[in-house]
Amino acid sequence: MDTWIGLMSGTSMDGIDAILVSFPDNHIQIHATHSISYPDDIRNRLVSLSQNKGSPDEIGELDHRVGGLFATAANQLLEKSSFSADQIQAIGSHGQTIRHQPDGGTPFTLQIGDAALITELTGITTVADFRRRDMAAGGQGAPLVPAFHRAYFSAEGEDRCILNLGGIANLTQLPADRSRAVTGFDTGPANALMDAWCKEQTGLPFDTDGTWASEGDIDQDLLSDLLSEAYFQRPAPKSTGTEKFNLEWIQTSLRRHPEVEAVDVQRTLLELTALTVAKQLPQQPGMTIYVCGGGARNPMLMKALQRTCSPATITSTSAIGLDPQWVEPTAFAWLASRTMNHKTGNLPDVTGARGKRIIGAIYYA
Ligand SMILES: Nc1ncnc2c1ncn2[C@@H]1O[C@H](COP(=O)(O)OP(=O)(O)O)[C@@H](O)[C@H]1O
Ligand SMILES: [Mg+2]
Structure with missing residues (x-):
């Protein structure tokens, strides 16, 4: 039986999930x-590199360090299992995005975590750089997980959405009629802003269970101001990153609302995530939204989504057989299997690319 490794670190930059x-x-x-x-x-x-601070030396050094950490994650994963390196077909390594600028005259996307080093340190063929080919074909290079969602989560007769709440939120729509096109896009920030504000104000990397946010109130003026961001109004295909939705983005709005208490800002940012998802949701009666990513572990956020997305039902991907933490890493293991089998991985209806492409670069063991 073919066996694959998926390595994922998203825009939250919390660490590496390996499967x-x-x-x-x-x-x-x-x-x-x-x-x-x-x-x-x-x-x-x-974090500082992703916000336009850093030299080529800094990028090169972190490319090497992060590549080493990705390899460590894969090697420790193998040690926990009964498998050895020579039984693995390939690693699919998403890498760490430090820049994603899909729009404008010179679109580019940059994931670091040296895949040549991953191959050397694990002895396993590694597929990386999944986004660039789609972008070269005129696409956003993101989101790439919808093809995997379609393969494993679509169900004839049920309108489903898969909502990944990482640093950024991306939504995949899986129509009840499986012959209809699957669509998907980034709705905007999920945890990125809440994490950035929490870190700035409390020193903690994130607001565990949304406890701090639960002590605050929504500031409607600040919320309307944040919602006026043009990205939320733009039609798909679209994708975004933390070079846009970061601490500076919050502070720019806060200068217009200097009186808002820190705890109320946190609560308002949580509401912003839930509302931007709800406002961009294609409402179908009886639709269920299956949530994955770290945001699924935030009960305050799940409650807010339940309210804003009503009458759609909110639950986690556990209900369809995959724990929320492992959806994205599994998707990149699957995308590696597609690449190694000369099969396409992008969905042009989602990314806006000119056509289907075999995505990813292969570093042979
Ligand atoms: N118990 C929790 N309560 C609130 N937020 C959580 C919890 N666990 C994880 N998170 C959030 O999930 C984020 C990590 O989610 P993840 O899916 O790994 O995102 P990414 O794909 O961007 O790395 C954390 O930064 C944090 O914001
Ligand atoms: Mg993560």
């Missing part, structure tokens, strides 16, 4: 999972 997985008869069989956190200094340097 060892097979896809027998179109099912997902998980053999092992493992997570490692980024050391504080690496995380801080990555």
